[in-house]
Amino acid sequence: MAPADLFGASDLARLPVTTxxxxxxxxxxxxxxxxxxxxxARDIRRIFVSPGPIYEPExxxxxxxxxxxxxxxQAGIGPGDRVLNTWSxxxxxxxLLLDRGIASTGATTIPCGPGGAEQQAQLILELGITCICASTSFFITLIETLERMGCQLPRDWRVRSAMxxxxxxxxxxxxRDLEQRYAINTFSAYATGDFGLIGxxxxxxxxxxxxxxRLVQVCDPGSGEPLPVGSTGEIVVTTLESGWPLVRFGTGDVAQALxxxxxxxxxxxxxxxxxxGQGVKVREVFVYPRNIEDLLSRVPEINRAQLVVETLGRRETMTLRAELNPKGTPAIVEAxxxxxxxxxxxxKLDNIEWLVVGQLADGDPTLVDRKQAKA
Structure with a gap:
């Protein structure tokens, strides 16, 4: 197929997905x-090296x-802000991509990279940091470090937002808990090394x-066919930006088209x-480990759960093995x-197997595919 054969965005589906x-x-x-x-090649400012290694020009x-x-x-960062960037x-x-994005708003960047929580906590206080860019876990580490230093947050800092x-x-x-406790706003983005920002x-x-x-499709991981709104599949991205165009590139990430x-x-x-690769296809719909994690957040009476997918005759069945906390009652929680x-x-879930607390260990998978074993 030649470029002249493509007349619109809908024609992208005629091209294979590149992994x-x-x-x-x-x-x-x-x-x-x-x-x-x-x-x-003289226009390349930097060459990034992502795991693989895969080389990406800037x-x-x-x-x-x-x-x-x-x-x-979008998050309201601009002149007067001092942003602590803890990404590598x-x-x-x-x-570096976050650094350039921050600079474009007129804000000031403190380029720290990861690690050294004690030093970074000191910078937060002494430099009057107003925004922190970090993984959620490292952000919490910084908070805990500040509190060990005797800081009363949010009184003792100027931070008002965190990416x-x-x-x-x-x-x-x-x-939401961090926002409420520390009087901040949080924001996030979806990005990859191949594209930079996607959403x-x-x-x-x-x-x-x-x-x-970015031209984005959510596609069936097997066929590459675009899926309708409400479906979960692989995020496939096309960008025609100058210098590093990627067409129908499969990110390997899975999400739902909203x-x-x-x-x-x-x-x-x-x-x-x-x-x-983490998902299990059940009755033509992929189920992923995150679905089970989302379920736990909606049903607080359950401590842990494991979904087991099996084949019974010609039908695929799902059994949720769930640990009910002592305050829960099966008859009330089930509906x-x-x-x-x-x-x-x-x-639709087929069966629920109630477990006592402790039957599922920390390392047990949340999603188990037993279809092949019983097929």
Whole structure:
């Protein structure tokens, strides 16, 4: 197929999805960029090295940090702000792309990278930091460090916002708790080393709004076919930006399409559900470990749970093995649990196996596929 055969966004589905493994193989065969570079080598400002290793060029023409300016301006960061950036500046793109996005707003950056919580806690106080960029876990480490130093938060700092990295589990509730306790606003983004920013948060809207320079589809991980709104699949991105265009590139990340544009492209996605390969297909719908984590956040009477998928005759069945805390009563919790399961998976749960607390260990998987064993 030639470029002249493509007339619109809907034609993208006629092209195959390129995977990270394929990009890695092409870069090994045709180093260093695998034939994807569409710029003069003299225009490359930096070369980032992501796990693989995969090489990603940053061009001198980039003034937004591959779109991260949108994230910070959307969050109200600007002149007068002092932003502590704890993301790595070593090899990977995260620290430097955020740095450039912060600078584009007129704010001041303190480029720390990860680690050294005691020193960074001191900087927060002495430099009057107003925004912190960090993984959620390291942000909490900084808070705990400050409190051990005797700080009374939020009284003793000037921090009013934090850009936090996403994590599995009930992450949104963790953010709300941090906001309420420390009088801050939190914000986040969805980005990869290949593209930079893909989506950003908007006040009052669930999930991530897609950046206007990214063409996004949520596709069936097997066939690559685009899926309708409400479906969960692999995030496939196309960007025609100068210098490093990627067409129908599979990120390997899995999320739900929340809304689409008139031409069928996704313009908002939900939180990441996991990675391709972690899901189990049940009655033509993929279920992911995050679905079970979301379920636990909706049904607080359950401490832990494990979903077991099996084949019974010709039918795929799902049994939820759930630890009920001492305050819960099976008869009362069951109806709520069945309804919540349908909300997070769009599937009907077949059975519930009630367990006593402690039957599921910390390392036990939340999702078990036994279809092949009984097929």
């Amino acid at each position: 990270k493994d394929q990009l890695l193989a092409l870069q090994r065969a045709h180093p260093p960029f695998g034939g994807f570079l569409a710029a003069d 061009l001198s023409s980039d003034v937004t940090g591959r779109g991260f300016a949108q994230v910070f301006s 500046y070593h090899l990977v793109p995260a620290g 936090l990295g996403g994590e599995m589990g009930n992450w949104m509730q963790k953010r 950003y948060e908007q006040d009052g809207l669930e999930g991530y709004r897609i950046h206007h320079e 809304s689409q544009t008139e031409d069928g492209l996704v313009d908002r996605i939900g939180l990441l559900q996991g990675r391709v 709520h649990l069945m309804d919540a399961f349908k909300q997070v998976t769009r599937l």
